[in-house]
Amino acid sequence: MRTDFCDLLGIDVPIVGFSPSEHVVAAISRAGGLGVLGAVRFNDASELDDVLTWLDTATGGRPYGVDVVMPSRVPTEGLPDDLSAMVPSGHRDFVERTLLRLGVPPLLAAQDRPGVLGWLHSVARAHIEVALNHPVRLIANALGPPPPDVIEQAHARGLLVAALAGRAEHARSHVTSGVDIVVAQGYEAGGHTGEIAGMVLVPEVVDAVSVPVLAAGGIGSGRQIAAALALGASGVWMGSVWLGTAEYESSPALREALLRATSSDTVRSRIYSGKPARLLRNRWTEAWSAQDAPATLPMPLQNLLVSGAHDRLMASGDPTVVPMPVGQIVGRMNAVRPVAEVMSDLVSEADETLGRLHKLL
């Protein structure tokens, strides 16, 4: 299975794998796909620099990419302490009350860390500056097109720029801004996502733009890759599936939650970041639908509000409360396997499917 997209990127199979884990990213690139590192977790850009230095070697010279989050509507900027002061105390009370009710113990003070700041433009720009000093092949942006000067800088260094889109009109405006690749992210996807399902969205985006389109959302098997190619995509963008691989550093509680979840066990909610994102549905997400739950805060305040809670929920060891962005494909994640094995199965099932379809002609 090869498309023009493979030649454009210098990869063997049209599979782009997004992960916050550099170990997953390296394994995807080594297996012939394009690993893309999620940078949003690096509040300190120098940590990203160290990780990319590691990746430069660990990918064995194969292409890889970096994903940043620059929302097209610029959220509130500021220093962590100033931003934290903007979180209403009633919201903090609700979070504290909920953790108590869910039986989630407090952390030792030493484990405390600030929330995700990577979706501030100031931090995302620092990520991009770091990335431009590494042999990165692709910069992707999750919430709209990167600003024009970022696209110019990337192009000047020979990088490709990708942007996620949940509607055809967004895809069109991305391409007008200079984006080279559109990731059409369907409703079924994990993390930040829109309302249009991939079956409808992908051909709409393909027809709306003249650049390569990757299908994202709901892809976890070779049949789904073949379906994405049938819809006109040049390849696929996969995120959730890697959470279930051996290379992903996971707590036992998270692993159990992911293996146990069916495709019905996700919910699209603003509670993680302030923008709609698909998450594992559990006692924590359900608590935010209760009568006493407050309205969510705008990005980045919502994550500042819940980041301490996220750490406590993760550390609790309770699989029924882990806070985790994941797509509906979580229902197919039923065994922990190495990335290379997942990649090889994806490719052989996709090839089998293309062969089977040809017989229907």
Place this chain on the structure above:
Amino acid sequence: MRTDFCDLLGIDVPIVGFSPSEHVVAAISRAGGLGVLGAVRFNDASELDDVLTWLDTATGGRPYGVDVVMPSRVPTEGLPDDLSAMVPSGHRDFVERTLLRLGVPPLLAAQDRPGVLGWLHSVARAHIEVALNHPVRLIANALGPPPPDVIEQAHARGLLVAALAGRAEHARSHVTSGVDIVVAQGYEAGGHTGEIAGMVLVPEVVDAVSVPVLAAGGIGSGRQIAAALALGASGVWMGSVWLGTAEYESSPALREALLRATSSDTVRSRIYSGKPARLLRNRWTEAWSAQDAPATLPMPLQNLLVSGAHDRLMASGDPTVVPMPVGQIVGRMNAVRPVAEVMSDLVSEADETLGRLHKLL
């Protein structure tokens, strides 16, 4: 493009087309697909009998089917007047107030009709009795498997039984009940629908059951048919697309609303029937999200509450208020065309797609 499903049904292409319009149904069957008539609108079974008699001739002897609605959880039964008395007056006040606010004039008394009773078991059973006296090839049920005795009767007369499923576990239980064909209906579909998108749902259902699976939801082009076949479906079930055909008797307001709508202009809501169904999003559906809107009533009371309003909204001639179940594929419905032309385009684009995919191997 042929699958085993074509041989099973005695049709030329694996396209099942659902419509409440007998004219659309006849045209689909004549074009080599399987037209399936939605019976829920026939409060009086003898009217269905007349329409099927017409279809027996109009299909030119090609196979066709009938779709009934028997919810697996039996709703409140009763005579129209007794059921109407169960609708709270606060709800009636809200509907009346909303129509006034939307500028929707009252009807002449002569145009009044009762709500949809077809989703009562008593009425649906009358539909099936009528259908069994016609050369119907397939009985489909929209909200679960038909009762065992209905399946037995159908099988005794050589008919096939299909049932819609929005989750793999429902598909499994349908097949255990004796259902011959499962329609995996994704989140993106029009009318009653679940939360799992087709990209994820279809292969889950295919893997869960050993009977043929049709993909429903988001199918409106040959690429989408090819994608459904890639996912493992034996064919497709299409409903929304026929609303935009020349054979569908439509008001100018409805036609304008459908042509104008994008894939973002639908909403999944309980306001039509009491169960979640995807509808055209407009000023009427939005009114039900307002602060003063009451909670929806259970099936069949919700439709009894709104059926008079539906008639007024339709008769108003205002495209911004038409009450209409439709899927996200409405964004692709941009011209009124005869069914035969739509069918021919679907088949040629699907064949082209299968040919294109083969070249990627």
